Amino acid sequence: MRYFIELAYKGTHYHGWQYQPNAISIQECIHKAFSTVLREKIEVVGAGRTDAGVHAEQLFAHFDFEKEINIDETIYKVNSILPKDIVVYSILKSKADAHARFDAVGRSYEYRILLGRNPFFNETTWQVINKKLNIAKMNEAAKILVTYTNFKCFSRSNTDVRTYNCKVTRAEWILSNKSLIFHVTADRFLRNMVRAIVGTLLDVGTGKTSIEKFEEIIKSMDRCNAGPSAPAEGLFLTKVAYPKTIFINE
Numbered sequence: 001m002r003y004f005i006e007l008a009y010k011g012t013h014y015h016g017w018q019y020q021p022n023a024i025s026i027q028e029c030i031h032k033a034f035s036t037v038l039r040e041k042i043e044v045v046g047a048g049r050t051d052a053g054v055h056a057e058q059l060f061a062h063f064d065f066e067k068e069i070n071i072d073e074t075i076y077k078v079n080s081i082l083p084k085d086i087v088v089y090s091i092l093k094s095k096a097d098a099h100a101r102f103d104a105v106g107r108s109y110e111y112r113i114l115l116g117r118n119p120f121f122n123e124t125t126w127q128v129i130n131k132k133l134n135i136a137k138m139n140e141a142a143k144i145l146v147t148y149t150n151f152k153c154f155s156r157s158n159t160d161v162r163t164y165n166c167k168v169t170r171a172e173w174i175l176s177n178k179s180l181i182f183h184v185t186a187d188r189f190l191r192n193m194v195r196a197i198v199g200t201l202l203d204v205g206t207g208k209t210s211i212e213k214f215e216e217i218i219k220s221m222d223r224c225n226a227g228p229s230a231p232a233e234g235l236f237l238t239k240v241a242y243p244k245t246i247f248i249n250e
Contacts, residue, residue, distance in 0.1 A: 001064065001065060001066065001067075001068070001093065001096070002062055002063070002064050002093075002094045002095065002096050002097075002098055003062065003063055003064075003065060003069070003091050003092065003093060003094065004060050004061070004062050004091070004092040004093075004094050004098070004100060004247070005030070005034075005044065005060065005061045005062070005063070005088055005090075005091055006058065006059075006060055006088070006089045006090040006091075006092070007030070007056070007058075007059055007060075007061065007086065007087060007088045007089060008056055008057050008058060008059070008086075008087050008089065009026050009055065009056050009059075009085055009086040009087070010055050010085040010086075010123070010124070011026070011050060011052070011053050011054045011055045011056070011232070012053060012055075012085070012123045012124075012233065013085065014026050014029075014052065014053075015052045016049060016050055016051045016052045016053075016054065017046050017048070017049040017050045017056075017059070018046075018049040019031070026050075026056075026086060027044060027046060027061075029082060029083060029086055030044050030061065030082075030086070030088075031043065031044060032081075033078045033081040033082050034063060034074075034078060036081055037074055037077045037078050037081065038065060038069065038074070040065070042063050042065065043063060044061040044062065044063045045061055045062050045063070045099070045100050045101065046059060046060075046061040046100060046101065047059055047060045047061065047100045047101050047104050047107070047240045048101060048104075048107065048189070048237070048240075049191075050235075050237055051191070051192070051232055051235075052232060053231075053232030053233055054232050054235045054236075054237070055124065055235065055236045055237070056236065056237040056238075057236055057237065057238045057239075058089075058237065058238060058239050058240060059237055059240060060100045060104070060240050060242070061100050062094065062098065062099065062100040069091070071090075071091045074091060075088050075089075075090070075091060092247050092248075093247065093248040094246050094247050094248060095245075095246055095247075095248065098242075098246040098247075103242055103243065103246050104188075104240050104241065104242055105187060105241050105242060105243060106169075106185060106186070106187055106239070106240070106241035107185070107186060107187075107188065107189060107237065107239065107240050107241070108170075108183070108184070108185040108237075108238045108239040108240075108241075109183075109184050109185075109189070109194045109235060109236065109237055109238060110181050110182065110183055110184075110235075110236045110238050111126075111181065111182040111184075111194060111195070111198045111230060111234050111235050111236075112124065112125045112126070112179065112180075112181050112234045112235075112236065113125060113126050113127075113128050113179075113180040113181070113182075113234060114126070114127045114128070114178055114179060114180075115128055115129075115133075115178040115179075115180055116129060116178050117129060122233070123233050124233060124234070124236075125233065125234050126230055126231050126233060126234035128180075128202075131202075131205075131206055132206070133180070133202065133205035133206060134204075134205050134206075134207065135173055135175055135180070135205065137204055137205060137211060138173050138201045138202070138204050138205040139172055139173050140211055141201055141204045141211050141214040141215075142171040142172055142173060142182070142201060143171065143172075144211070144214060144215050144218065145168045145171040145184075145197070145218075146168050146169065146170070146171060148168075148218050149165045149166065149167060150164050150165055150218075150221060151164055151165075151166050151168075151190055151193055151218070152164035152190075152221040152222070152223070153196075153217050153218055153220055153221050153222055153223055153225060153226050154190065154192070154193045154196035154197050154200070154223070154226055155190035155191060155192065155193060155196075155223060156190070156191040156192040156196075156223070157223050159190065159191050161190065161191075164190060164221070166186045166187060166188050166189060166190065166193070167186055167187045167188075168184065168185070168186045169185050169186060169187075170183060170184060170185040171183070171184045171185075171197075173201075182194075182197075182198055182201070184197070185239075192229055194235060195229040195230045195231075195232070195235060196223070196226050196227070196229050196230075198229075198230040198234075199226070199227040199228045199229050199230045200214065200217060200226045200227035201214075201227075202227065202230070203227040208227075209227065
């Protein structure tokens with residue numbers, strides 16, 4: 001049987017989602033916890049991979065297990081083993097061919113900026129000080145993203161992907177007091193894409209890059225033309241969407 005896991009984590013102390021031989025990852029922690037509880041080697045496949053220091057308020061992964069499991073009991077036992085900064089929210093039965101990565105139809109991220117300093121948010125925001133940002137222009141530039149599909153200019157160099165095309169359906173900044181959050185949704189994202197977009201949009205906000213230049217950067221398909229990547233600590237994966245038909249309701 002195939003099961004989907006819904007989980008969340010604070011990524012500060014991990015080297016991203018994906019298993020690495022010489023560094024601790026979220027995937028490794030999930031592997032170990034489920035293998036311990038179910039007393040069998042469990043391999044989990046994630047909906048995507050977040051980089052070191054990036055957080056997730058919602059991420060899905062799937063695993064296969066021959067037996068019927070007691071879902072509530074398994075969640076309780078797994079969470080008692082996992083580190084405090086990783087939590088499993090739910091386990092869902094799915095169709096045998098459902099895939100956490102390839103069946104996802106949408107992903108949403110938030111990039112969180114604090115306009116000022118706060119010692120309690122050092123690991124979960126990019127704290128920007130002494131910069132005057134034109135948020136209206138940043139939003140004007142952000143709207144351009146939904147009119148393009150090729151985002152090679154915002155992709156990490158030397159990434160092994162078949163296509164740089166992504167369909168962005170939402171891209172906007174929302175300011176509330178000193179909290180400035182970039183909301184972005186697409187069918188898929190390239191590695192480092194959101195952080196590169198944020199860094200480039202901040203260049204628009206400071207006047208370093210014009211709106212016209214921002215569009216030229218997209219057209220260039222060259223990462224060297226875009227701005228610097230924003231730090232990892234402000235980035236959150238907030239939602240992964242799937243067709244309801246892949247899940248088994250009982």
